[in-house]
Amino acid sequence: KINLVHGAHRDGKRPDEAMKKWRGYGLGQFIHWGLYAIPGGEWNGKTYNGAAEWIRSWDGIPKSTYDSLIYKFNPVNFDAKAWAATAKQMGAKYVTITTKHHDGFCLWPSKYTDYTVANSPWKKDIIKPLVDAYDAAGIDVILYFSVMDWNHPGWRYDIKTEADSIAFEGFKQFTRNQLIELLTLYPTAKGLWFDGTWDKSWVKQAAFADELEQELRKLRPGIIIGSRFRADEYGKRHFDSNGVLIGDYEQGWERKLPEKIADVHGNDWDCVMTVPENQWGYNKAWKGHIKTAFELIEMTAKSVSLGGNFVMNFGPQGDGAIRKEELQLAKEIGDWMKVNSEAIYNCEYAVLDKQDWGYFTKKTGSNKIYMLVFNTPINGKYRVKLPAKMGISMAAPLSNPGVKLKIEEIKANEYFIEFNNPSAKQPFVITFETDTDKKSNQNYEKAKT
Numbered sequence: 001k002i003n004l005v006h007g008a009h010r011d012g013k014r015p016d017e018a019m020k021k022w023r024g025y026g027l028g029q030f031i032h033w034g035l036y037a038i039p040g041g042e043w044n045g046k047t048y049n050g051a052a053e054w055i056r057s058w059d060g061i062p063k064s065t066y067d068s069l070i071y072k073f074n075p076v077n078f079d080a081k082a083w084a085a086t087a088k089q090m091g092a093k094y095v096t097i098t099t100k101h102h103d104g105f106c107l108w109p110s111k112y113t114d115y116t117v118a119n120s121p122w123k124k125d126i127i128k129p130l131v132d133a134y135d136a137a138g139i140d141v142i143l144y145f146s147v148m149d150w151n152h153p154g155w156r157y158d159i160k161t162e163a164d165s166i167a168f169e170g171f172k173q174f175t176r177n178q179l180i181e182l183l184t185l186y187p188t189a190k191g192l193w194f195d196g197t198w199d200k201s202w203v204k205q206a207a208f209a210d211e212l213e214q215e216l217r218k219l220r221p222g223i224i225i226g227s228r229f230r231a232d233e234y235g236k237r238h239f240d241s242n243g244v245l246i247g248d249y250e251q252g253w254e255r256k257l258p259e260k261i262a263d264v265h266g267n268d269w270d271c272v273m274t275v276p277e278n279q280w281g282y283n284k285a286w287k288g289h290i291k292t293a294f295e296l297i298e299m300t301a302k303s304v305s306l307g308g309n310f311v312m313n314f315g316p317q318g319d320g321a322i323r324k325e326e327l328q329l330a331k332e333i334g335d336w337m338k339v340n341s342e343a344i345y346n347c348e349y350a351v352l353d354k355q356d357w358g359y360f361t362k363k364t365g366s367n368k369i370y371m372l373v374f375n376t377p378i379n380g381k382y383r384v385k386l387p388a389k390m391g392i393s394m395a396a397p398l399s400n401p402g403v404k405l406k407i408e409e410i411k412a413n414e415y416f417i418e419f420n421n422p423s424a425k426q427p428f429v430i431t432f433e434t435d436t437d438k439k440s441n442q443n444y445e446k447a448k449t
């Protein structure tokens with residue numbers, strides 16, 4: 001073990017109530033909104049291949065012209081309650097909202113810079129009505145904050161000169177001030193989601209970032225901060241030089257999912273996912289492969305089956321309205337969650353071998369197992385393998401608990417649950433209970449010898 005001062009300060013999952021609640025969310029919403037939503041991936045009629053929220057960095061776009069978009073920010077169709085209602089309809093239990101993306105434009109009236117909504121035609125705070133609306137909807141709010149800030153004169157990609165160092169010191173104080181300001185203005189926020197922390201300038205600030213993280217945790221006890229905020233003194237990010245996760249959960253699952261439980265190293269984690277291939281901010285061109293509700297539901301099931309949460313991104317338009325395609329997805333996912341969310345909320349890795357028909361989840365603190373079916377076996381028999389001495393009882397469709405499904409033990413601790421559901425067009429859930437005293441329930445048929 002390497003002696004670290006600024007590595008991880010805790011190993012393993014946080015045991016407190018705030019983190020237990022986070023662990024049970026299952027499904028979340030990401031909101032990427034800011035000035036980049038105004039051009040929407042297009043500039044002078046030209047579209048680029050990059051991500052729309054990165055348009056300022058694209059060739060051929062004068063930075064100062066992009067920066068003047070602040071004078072066009074007037075989202076007349078912005079309706080915080082409508083956004084929260086969409087998230088509620090979808091079944092999201094938390095939302096991560098961009099307070100400031102890489103371009104440095106603040107959606108709250110920060111007193112540490114002029115580059116905020118206060119100096120736009122809109123004038124008003126955007127974050128406050130959003131936090132209030134989501135809180136009222138019972139959806140926990142996490143504040144996204146980009147450390148990298150292209151608008152601040154003190155930002156540097158690396159510290160090469162004394163002048164860089166002096167400028168960056170000012171930037172570090174500015175960052176600290178804004179984070180304390182956010183937690184003070186929006187005290188109900190449950191977490192901070194950091195981004196823009198990969199450049200050398202910030203990676204070299206192990207001590208400062210560690211002290212700042214500890215200061216924020218003292219200011220807001222229980223606050224949830226992921227693995228992307230800070231590096232250890234050897235520049236190691238997400239996992240410190242001893243391989244221990246820095247922060248409360250792993251934040252590396254961006255536009256990708258773990259395949260097996262070993263991939264998550266016993267840590268909490270969530271996956272943040274775009275609906276198009278790689279667009280977080282609003283992009284007019286809704287092109288390439290657009291994920292269907294079916295795919296997004298499967299990613300949610302897969303995430304929860306591996307002990308994580310799934311966070312689906314929305315990129316509202318420059319006028320503040322959510323695009324119709326995203327509203328449609330929220331409705332479709334919500335319709336599925338209305339019937340099946342018991343297999344998602346407050347569920348965890350079931351410690352069972354994955355089978356071809358889909359994913360297992362287990363209700364936290366109970367012996368209820370859920371089988372989330374995405375591929376129906378032609379013979380209608382769903383294979384389940386249990387650890388030795390563990391029995392299985394009362395298998396039933398989640399949507400129809402009165403139906404007792406036949407359970408056949410085909411060999412030691414391996415069963416077929418039979419369910420013919422030929423009309424299924426949507427993923428569905430079978431549920432059963434395990435008990436550790438296998439002899440006690442004989443309600444399955446012995447394999448016909």
Ligand SMILES: Cc1ccc([C@@H]2N[C@@H](C)[C@@H](O)[C@H]2O)cc1
Pocket residue numbers: 032051053054195196254272280
């Ligand atoms: C290379 C790269 C940098 C930043 C990102 C940002 N993280 C996502 C959560 C979005 O905010 C995206 O702009 C994505 C890829």
